[in-house]
Amino acid sequence: MAQAIEVSGLNSLYGQAHILHDVAFAVGSGEVSVLLGRNGAGKSTVMKSLIGLVRPASGSIRFAGQEIARMESFRRAQLGLGYVPEERRIFSELTVMENLDIGRQKPREGLAPWTPERLFALFPNLGAMRERPGGRMSGGEQQMLTIARTLMGNPRLLLLDEPSEGLSPLIVEQMAEAIIALQAEGLSILLAEQNLHFASRVASQAVVVESGRVVWTGSIAALEADAEAHQRYLAV
Numbered sequence: 625m626a627q628a629i630e631v632s633g634l635n636s637l638y639g640q641a642h643i644l645h646d647v648a649f650a651v652g653s654g655e656v657s658v659l660l661g662r663n664g665a666g667k668s669t670v671m672k673s674l675i676g677l678v679r680p681a682s683g684s685i686r687f688a689g690q691e692i693a694r695m696e697s698f699r700r701a702q703l704g705l706g707y708v709p710e711e712r713r714i715f716s717e718l719t720v721m722e723n724l725d726i727g728r729q730k731p732r733e734g735l736a737p738w739t740p741e742r743l744f745a746l747f748p749n750l751g752a753m754r755e756r757p758g759g760r761m762s763g764g765e766q767q768m769l770t771i772a773r774t775l776m777g778n779p780r781l782l783l784l785d786e787p788s789e790g791l792s793p794l795i796v797e798q799m800a801e802a803i804i805a806l807q808a809e810g811l812s813i814l815l816a817e818q819n820l821h822f823a824s825r826v827a828s829q830a831v832v833v834e835s836g837r838v839v840w841t842g843s844i845a846a847l848e849a850d851a852e853a854h855q856r857y858l859a860v
Contacts, residue, residue, distance in 0.1 A: 626653040627686075628781045628812035629674070629705075634683035634693075636673045643669045647683070647838055649831045651781065651814050656807050658827040658844070659816040660858060666836035667816035668710060671785045674814075675707040676700050688780060704732055706779025710786045710816075712770045716759030720750055723758055723769055727776035735778055735810065743772040746802055764795030771802070782806065784815040788822045800825045820858060824848055832857050 627650045634647040644666055651657045659667045672678040674685060676697035685693040688703045701707070715723055724740050731737035744751030747768040753761065758769060767787065774782065787803075788796045803813060803826040817823045823830065823844065830847045832840035834857050840847065847853060 627651065628653045628655065629814070630684070630686045631670075631674070632684045634670075634673060634685065635681045636669055636678050637681050638669075638678070642836070644673065644680075644836045647833070647836070649838060649841060651812055652829070653812055654807065654810050655829060656803065656813045656815070656827045657829040657831060658823040659814065659831050659833055660818070660820060660823060660847075661833035662858065662860065663818060665833045667833055668785055669836070670833065671707070671709075671783050671814075671816055674700075674783060675705060701777060701779075702729070704778065704780035705783070706774040706777055706781065707783045708770050708774050708785060708787065710789065712763075712766050714758040714761075714766050714769050714773070717757055719755045719757055720761075720769060721754050723773050724776050727773035729777040732778045732780060735780065737778055738775045740776075743775060746805055747772055747798075749798075764791045764798075767791060767795070767799070768802075775806075779811070781812040781814065784813065786816055786818070788817065788819050796822060818858075820848070820854075 630650045632648045634644055636644040647670060659670055661667050669678055673680050676695060680693050683693060684691060687705055692700050749765055750768055750772060758766060787799055800822060806813060827844050830842060830844050831838055839857055840853050
C-alpha cells in the first residue's frame with residue numbers, strides 16, 4: 625500500500641524536556657489510523673510535530689513525496705496536510721460561512737474539492753446555522769465546524785487530535801459517521817484518541833504511544849484482542 629505519511633526516528637523536545645523518542649509509524653493512503661495512549665503519553669506532541677507547531681529535533685517526516693520535518697507549518701498545509709487541534713480554535717466572532725471561507729484552498733488533483741454544500745451534507749447541524757457566530761455554538765458543533773473548515777483546504781491527510789473528547793454520545797456517533805464517510809471519499813486520516821471504543825469504530829490500524837515512545841503497532845482488531853496491551857498501555 626502507498627503511504628500517505630511516513631515517520632521515522634522522530635525526536636521532539638519542549639525546551640530541555642525530551643518528549644518524543646525515535647517515534648516511527650506510517651499511515652497508508654486512504655487509511656484511517658489512530659494514535660492511542662493515556663493522557664500525557666505524547667499523542668498531541670506527535671500531531672504538533674507532524675504539522676510543524678513543534679519543530680522536531682531530529683527524524684524524518686515524508687509527506688506528498690517530500691521531506692517536511694524542517695518545513696514551515698503553512699507549507700505543510702499547502703501540500704495538503706490538514707490539522708484539527710484539540711482546542712478547536714474557531715473564530716468565535718465569525719459565522720459558520722465566514723469560518724469556512726477562511727479555510728479555503730485550491731482544489732487538489734485527484735480529489736473532489738470540498739464546498740460548503742458538500743460539508744453541510746456531511747454535517748447537517750452546520751447547514752442549519754450558516755449565519756450563526758462560532759461563539760454561539762455548542763462544543764460538538766464547534767468541533768464539526770473546525771473539521772469542516774480544515775476540509776475546505778482540500779487536505780490529502782487529515783490530522784484529528786482527540787475528536788471525541790468532551791462530546792455527548794450522540795455527537796460522538798455523528799463524528800464517527802463523518803470520519804467513515806471521509807474515508808469513503810478516499811481521504812487518509814490520523815486521529816489521536818484515548819477512547820478505544822471510538823477508535824475501533826473508525827480506524828483499521830493502531831499505533832500505541834507510552835511516555836513518548838511507540839510501544840505497539842498493528843490492526844485495531846489485534847489490539848482489541850490483546851488484553852495485556854490494554855492493561856499495560858491504555859487502562860486508566
